Amino acid sequence: MSQSRTVNRQITLASRPVGAPTADNFRTLETPVPTPADGQLLLRNVYLSLDPYMRGRMSDAPSYTAPVGIGEVMGAGTVARVEVSRRPDFRVGDLVLAHGGWQDYALSDGSGLQRLDADMAQPSLALGVLGMPGFTAYMGLLDIGQPKAGETVVVAAASGAVGSVVGQIGKLKGCRVVGIAGGPEKCRYVVDELGFDACIDHRAPDFAQQLEAACADGIDVYYENVGGAVFDAVLPLLNAKARIPVCGLIAHYNDTRLPPGPDRLGLLTRTLLTRRIKMQGFIIFDDYGDRFGEFLTQMSDWVTQGKIKFREDIVDGLENAPQAFIGLLEGHNFGKLVVRLVPE
Amino acid sequence: MSQSRTVNRQITLASRPVGAPTADNFRTLETPVPTPADGQLLLRNVYLSLDPYMRGRMSDAPSYTAPVGIGEVMGAGTVARVEVSRRPDFRVGDLVLAHGGWQDYALSDGSGLQRLDADMAQPSLALGVLGMPGFTAYMGLLDIGQPKAGETVVVAAASGAVGSVVGQIGKLKGCRVVGIAGGPEKCRYVVDELGFDACIDHRAPDFAQQLEAACADGIDVYYENVGGAVFDAVLPLLNAKARIPVCGLIAHYNDTRLPPGPDRLGLLTRTLLTRRIKMQGFIIFDDYGDRFGEFLTQMSDWVTQGKIKFREDIVDGLENAPQAFIGLLEGHNFGKLVVRLVPE
Structure with a gap:
């Protein structure tokens, strides 16, 4: 209708x-x-x-x-x-x-x-790409993630509205970019069309091993938009001075209770300490509303030039x-x- | 001998x-x-x-x-x-x-x-106070914690080498400062001698309730040096845009295994997201070695002037x-x- x-x-x-x-x-x-x-x-x-x-x-x-x-x-x-x-x-x-x-x-x-x-x-x-999801990708990666050329950036939901932009900006900044997506079709798209260096299927039984192999130099920026099993696989691979912008946790949105133990809260905190990691949540318009114009100008250029698909x-x-x-x-x-x- | x-x-x-x-x-x-x-x-x-x-x-x-x-x-x-x-x-x-x-x-x-x-x-x-512990307090609080006048700063081990300096710098910056220490004697010292606004005994059976009462406006900076039950009590009190420098986790150093569940790793991440919190580990000389001179000049002045005890x-x-x-x-x-x- x-x-x-x-x-x-x-x-x-x-x-x-x-x-x-x-x-x-x-x-x-x-x-x-x-x-x-x-x-x-x-x-x-x-x-x-x-x-x-x-x-x-x-x-x-x-x-x-x-x-x-x-x-x-x-x-x-x-x-x-x-x-x-x-x-x-x-x-x-x-x-x-x-x-x-x-x-x-x-x-x-x-x-x-x-x-x-x-x-x-x-x-x-x-x-x-020119609105909230693109803006979320842009500010979280650039302002909190601070990617430097040669570093490794990992992002999940890599064919999605946010992840696809995160990874392509990472490539524009000279990073090695590893995506995570659900299924071979999405993974192929992420590598072949979006230009990521690799994309791992999180449904694969050896997902964690594949991710480790794809991140031979560890992970410098993990753009967190899913949580759950993806974060579990990322945690041991984080490098010293890694940055983790947290924009979403889709794996947990339907949770009705905390998962069974052991309790890894202290493990996470200890990892942040021993590897000197910054983890920071943000809400795009609350935290960066005044920078939307800057984003829109830059992203419109990138889209027009075909640099961001x-x-x-x-x-x-x-x-x-x-x-x-x-x-x-x-x-x-x-x-x-x-x-x-x-x-x- | x-x-x-x-x-x-x-x-x-x-x-x-x-x-x-x-x-x-x-x-x-x-x-x-x-x-x-x-x-x-x-x-x-x-x-x-x-x-x-x-x-x-x-x-x-x-x-x-x-x-x-x-x-x-x-x-x-x-x-x-x-x-x-x-x-x-x-x-x-x-x-x-x-x-x-x-x-x-x-x-x-x-x-x-x-x-x-x-x-x-x-x-x-x-x-x-003029060495590693004072330097750790100074950089963690000021560079990562970024305390602003009127905000609430919480620090544990408040009578100790790091916590005592964190709290006193917080007072110099115009913050409300709430300490946590073990036993009434240390708590009295923290308030009466060091000038914190309050100090809660973490051994008290109603510790979490006392902390909540002492932080009526929530917590803006939690300087993490202990972890464990103190962090558990702090977590629900954190304000939007709170900052958590992580310098130590003494409550966990003797752990031989992860504690029993539920697993609160996702709960922590979700809290960072929904309240837009920054949590950052640091190792003082690795991260701030080049700023020791600045610290020593400032801290020596404060100590000489009796502003830091x-x-x-x-x-x-x-x-x-x-x-x-x-x-x-x-x-x-x-x-x-x-x-x-x-x-x-």
Whole structure:
């Protein structure tokens, strides 16, 4: 089903998941398209971004983003068109980056909107390589990771929205870059298309041995976006003075309890001490919001010049968002996952 | 027994400890005082520093310092007098900071020696507040911890060589400083003499609750030198953007295996992520050796002006070094632990 001019489909959080989310945790409502008041805009979402961090918002455990309330529309970044403007600063047809949520239409008072070129060839990139995931890759690697030429950079989810950019920037900085991805097809893409030096399939039974072999000089920067078994394999390979930017932990998002022992908390701390390692968490817009312009200029150049490649995994239809999101947490996507609400 | 002019007492590593070191892990030998060759010095150790990091050197597990070999003299920083000089750049009677080890006499080729004022009133301070422990406190807190006025700084072993300096620098920077120490006597000293805002006894059954009450605004800088139960109590109190310099983990040095589960490694990483925390290990001379001069100038001023106070726990006699060291790991010292080899 495609967008209607009168009905606003909304996907809300029906219940909080225990472990992996299921279709039952979401509910689709049909409500009238809202009417903007004076000073408001009516936005029509065109593309909807699905990102792993959204899993955290489905729970009410303390996290870096406030939880979505039960019955509330799931939040998301969107690329949207202005359908009705009751503001002097926006016109009908303007293209914007918005927090439009999992729905067809949203009202906005203009705050937090970022204007996009109305004729942008590929507006969905504002949700990927030129948006939050690209920005996350860029600042985490460059500002916290501080990669130097000749060093070894490792990143998981290497064919994904963040990992693919991390690795390509690492190559631009003269590093040896080793990716980790799920399955031979993704690994081939990461090496053949993105230019990583190697890519290890984390599903391989000898994954840890393969990673060690690919990192003969140890690991200087591990860009952490998954945690779990990947981190376990990385830990013994970290070099003195290694840096670990922590941007996500997708392997743990569905955890319902701590895993069984032994307790390795002290082991991690001891490793940080004895190898003089820096490990630092960050939340991109909270920590680096004022540097988005710098990022966008640099990344747009790199993309235009073909130095940074990207891949999108586009799913058609808002109604498919829940299943696509569930698959994202299981690694079923191949590239930046975006839902297209309006057929082209 | 005091120093002889002909016999060199040496304390060697007899066996590697399993868990806490015991007297059996050490052996005292009597060997002839060595004769320096051309280009060498004979040093007579006057003060010997005992520090927690030495426990790591007694094991052969990978660590940041190479292990002491079985049968080798235990390593240590010492304040020493030049007894015989066969070098043009040192004279008999010169006072130096050396890596003289747990023995009365040592040969040196001059490398790694640091000259001290021969008339220095309290030469043992070169092993404490004006030496490695003070330097460790200074750089870890200021360079990694980056304390800002009004923030809350927490440090354990607060009456010890490092913790006492960390807290006092924190006060000089305008922070609220909460110490942790073992027993009411040390806690009183930390608050009444050193000027911390509060000090919590980690032996108290309600230690974690007391720490929480003392850190009403959370913790912005946790200077990690112990680990274990103290870190467990600190973890839930860490604020967003907190910094954790990691200089030591005395609570774990005697561990023979990882503690039972659940495994909280992922919990720690998740906490770093969601609260955007930086945790960084460092080894003082490896990471900051070139800034020792800056430190010494500043710290000497503070000590002279009475802004930084210190306390030494001086044990007389080389033969008492093993027992003093065993006690250090159990927190029996009160202030910087130094062995005086030569009665004044």
